[in-house]
Amino acid sequence: MSDYKASLQDMNFVLHEVFDVATDWQNMPALQDMMDKDTASAILEEAAKVAEGLVAPNARAADEQGVSYADKKVTTPDGYKEAYRQLAEGGWVGVTANPDFGGMGLPKVLSAQYEEMLCAADISFSLYPGLTAGAIMTLDLHGSDELKDIYLPRLAAGEWTGTMCLTEPHAGTDLGIIRTKAEPAADGSFELTGTKIFITGGEHDLTDNIVHLVLAKLPDAPAGTRGISLFVVPKFLVNEDGSLGERNPVSAGSVEHKMGIHGSATCVMNFDAAKGWLVGEPHRGLAAMFTMMNYERLGVGIQGLGAAVRSYGTALDYAIDRRQGRGAKATRDENASADSLMVHGDIRRMLLTMKAFIEGGRAFSSYVGQQLDRSKYAADENQREDAERLVMLLTPVAKAFMTDTGLEATIHGQQVLGGHGYVREWGQEQWVRDCRIAQIYEGTNGIQALDLLGRKVVGTRGELLKPLLADIAAILENVGAGWELEAGQLKQASAELQRVTGEILHKVGEDENLVNSLAVEYLHLVGYVSYAYLWLRMGLAAQAADSSDNFYSAKVKTARFYFAKLLPRIDGLIGALDTGSAPLFEHNVEDF
Structure with missing residues (x-):
């Protein structure tokens, strides 16, 4: 396993030369006095030191050891507790938290780079502060002032961690049928009873308290998702002076034994009349929780990116050194008995595919992060609304496409090493295992595809697609010399996306299976077209920079590789989309 080195030059290139985020910040009153280019670069440099020096060196040993469970207690791998303490002391848990409660208040476009570093360093470890960040955001937006004052300063400081408790043994995606109950108590609190499963960080030894955000139903709840409320349920009750009181009757019944992310405690959580407090309005809990989940879904996409980054580093080092x-004959080293793996076209194909997906994914996560910031901070109302529409459209793409391509990249990395990629010594198999879950949790990628096509595109009659198409059209109006071929490809791809979308909108009323049959191919089509848009932007920005600098010349070459070798994949997707649902539903069940 190669040592992890953060891609700081590329992060700064994306932030400042492609997206010019500093100009955005100066037009945002909430950020203009705290963020500029130099400050952002300094923060990334310090974040890289944390990821490279504190977190990454322990990733392999933590995976080997995993978490342990005994007597309702979970012990994290050796080194995690000390690393988490140092992370918290440095202020790196509350990087996006409201400064009023002790957080850094970083814009999402910047924190996305930090999240990538943590995920590349160790996905398992990153999940503890990652879920806490989501809990902080949800409480800040939807909690009462009293709840904020109690929980947010300690969560932002990393003294306590947070969880998200949705899934139940019988209810995964279908949250409307959850059974966890919340009974009103005389003091204004509620008593929650039920079981939640797959709860990341539900129990651990990193902090003294764990703050659970729990979906449950009140006695008068209407049926379905409209009857779900959100509650904050601490592991230990909090006294009036802020000290920890008695233990709340919430405990881990077991931990899951998983394919990957061994250092992350995935728990079955039992709530036995545990005391909790309502967050937001009754029966409006799912909407409040989705505040957290939308950011978490971008975060899960970044997990796929982080795994690919780590896999690429090892694969590239190995390919260069291995003979x-x-x-x-033109590439042969006549002074050696064998050549580096880098002379082989298939090795280059895999490495360049990894590189193109990684750098495209980094640009995509930054693009979505910039829209999240604009939707929250932009002074212009129209800009906020356009950004919000892009966020709604691209959130499922970020989660699903970045993790699908992330897994492909880690498998390529494993393949580059051949047999050494399959054994544990080199670490490649860990990144494949760790990445795999990212396609499943926070809503499977199939569910993300249904959300994109069914709710975001068909549900709005294509309106949410328009801001993305407008951005593509804008870049095509300003294409410089030398990019005519790639611009033509992007123009054609955009036109095909519009055509396919129109066909679906026309046929969906006649075929009720159309959306669930075409959703995944459609999401991939949007993903490849979005990456093509971003690769053209990056290629143009790199060409405008110092052409003698190898970083910029390599960026231009990788952009051309994407258009030549990866964007053509959409031809197969379009062919599949044009066939409709019939090939899937001609089979009777017994035909399977």
Whole structure:
């Protein structure tokens, strides 16, 4: 396993040369006095030190050891507790938290880079502060002033951690049928009873208290998702002076034994009349929880990116050093008995595919992060609304496409190492295992695709697609010399996306299986077209910079690789989309 090195030059390139985020910040009253280019670069440099020096070195050992469970207690791998303490002391848990409660208040476009670093360093470890950040945001937006004062300063300081408790043994995606009950108590609190499963960080030894955000139903709740309320349920009750009181009757019944993310405690949580407090309005809990989930879904996409980054570093080092076979005469090293793996076209295909997905994914996560910031902070109302529409459209794409391509990239990285990629020594198999869950949790990628096509596109009659198409059209109006071929490809891809969308909108009323049959291919089509848009932006920005700098020349070459080798994949997707639902539903159940 190679040492992790954060891609600081590329992060700064994306932030400042592609998206010019500093100009955005100066037009946002909430950020203009705290953020500028130099401050952002300094924060990223310090974040890199944390990820590279504190978190990454322990990732392999933590995976080998995993978490342990005994007597309702969870012990995290050796080194996690000390690393988490140092992370908290440095202020790195509350990076996006409201400064009024002790957080850094970083814009999402910047914190996305930090999240990538933590995920590349160790996905398992990153989940503890990651879920806490989501809990902070949800309480800040929807909690009462009293709840904020009690919980937010300690969560932002990393003294306590947070969780998200949705899934139940019988209710995964279908949250409307959850059974966890919340009974009103005389003191204004509620007593929650039920079981939640797959709860990340539900129990651990990193902090003294864990703050659970729990979905449950009140006695008078209407049926379905409209009857779900949100509650804050601490592991330990909090006294009036802020000290910890008695233990709340919430406990871990077990931990899951998983394919990957061994250092992350995935718990079955039992609530036995546990005391909790309502967050937001009764029966409006799902909407409040989705505040957290939308950011978490971008975060899960970044997990796929982080795994790919770590896999690429090891694969590239190995390919350069490993000598095996002979290349063409033009590339042959006559002073050695064998050539580097880098002379082989298939090795280059895999490495360049990884590189294109990684750098495209970094730009995509930054693009979505910038829209989240604009939707929250922009002074212009129209800009806020346009950004919000883009966020709604692209959130499922960020989660699903970034994790699908992330897994493909880690598998390529494993393949580059051959047999050494399959054994544990080199670490490649860990990144495949760790990445795999990202396609499943926070809403499976199939569910994300249904959300994109069914709710965001068909549900709005294509209106939410328009801001993305407008951004693509804008870049095509300003294409410089030398990019005519790629611009033509993007123009054609955008036109095909519009055509396919129109066909679906026309046929959806005649075929009730159309959306659930075409959703995944449609999401991938949007993903590849979005990456093409971003790769053209990056190629143009790199060409405008110092062409003698290898970083910029490599960026231009990678952009051309994406258009030549990866964007053409949409031809197969379009062909599948044009066939409709019939090939899937011609089979009777017994035909399977």
